[in-house]
Amino acid sequence: DAGVIQSPRHEVTEMGQEVTLRCKPISGHNSLFWYRQTMMRGLELLIYFNNNVPIDDSGMPEDRFSAKMPNASFSTLKIQPSEPRDSAVYFCASSPRGQYGYTFGSGTRLTVV
Amino acid sequence: AQSVAQPEDQVNVAEGNPLTVKCTYSVSGNPYLFWYVQYPNRGLQFLLKYITGDNLVKGSYGFEAEFNKSQTSFHLKKPSALVSDSALYFCAVRDWDDYKLSFGAGTTVTVRA
Numbered sequence: 001d002a003g004v005i006q007s008p009r010h011e012v013t014e015m016g017q018e019v020t021l022r023c024k025p026i027s028g029h030n031s032l033f034w035y036r037q038t039m040m041r042g043l044e045l046l047i048y049f050n051n052n053v054p055i056d057d058s059g060m061p062e063d064r065f066s067a068k069m070p071n072a073s074f075s076t077l078k079i080q081p082s083e084p085r086d087s088a089v090y091f092c093a094s095s096p097r098g099q100y101g102y103t104f105g106s107g108t109r110l111t112v113v
Numbered sequence: 114a115q116s117v118a119q120p121e122d123q124v125n126v127a128e129g130n131p132l133t134v135k136c137t138y139s140v141s142g143n144p145y146l147f148w149y150v151q152y153p154n155r156g157l158q159f160l161l162k163y164i165t166g167d168n169l170v171k172g173s174y175g176f177e178a179e180f181n182k183s184q185t186s187f188h189l190k191k192p193s194a195l196v197s198d199s200a201l202y203f204c205a206v207r208d209w210d211d212y213k214l215s216f217g218a219g220t221t222v223t224v225r226a
Contacts, residue, residue: 043216104156
């Protein structure tokens with residue numbers, strides 16, 4: 001298995017632009033998580049999907065952030081408009097039913113200038 | 114509510130010496146506990162977990178951790194550290210009936226030759 005696949009690995013964009021991060025979870029995993037990692041706040045859970053349905057989006061910082069999971073093999077995290085304070089590493093993770101831990105992707109390093 | 118504390122931001126040890134990374138947790142029910150390691154510019158990699166059973170858990174790369182219910186601790190240990198163990202280590206906890214993993218702030222381990 002190729003693991004959790006995220007794209008792009010790096011993204012540099014200008015303030016005000018729309019940014020879309022992509023994630024392909026491990027086949028058969030029914031839970032998907034988006035995390036953000038910064039030096040100041042550490043790892044923050046942004047949103048959790050179970051069977052493609054958003055269950056908990058309380059960690060999404062504001063309305064500029066949105067996430068979708070149109071099918072079991074694909075999810076996106078969108079920021080519109082982006083701001084410099086959104087600069088961080090964004091991780092996607094997936095987990096199978098009945099299991100206890102997550103498998104993380106390699107992350108997307110976002111820089112908003 | 115669940116939470117994790119990693120009291121040390123940094124741990125420095127000489128190669129060949131024992132390595133310990135501390136973690137304490139708080140959950141309302143039975144804890145599921147995890148250790149992850151993050152190398153520079155990489156995602157989090159699973160090291161080991163405690164779900165139930167033997168309090169001493171063995172994981173990848175020679176690491177082990179001991180679950181101590183009375184002290185609510187789950188310290189990570191390695192008898193003889195290697196330079197290649199230098200990385201960022203995260204402890205995480207999940208309540209038995211919750212989907213969400215809560216992560217500690219992380220401990221940076223530096224092993225000097």
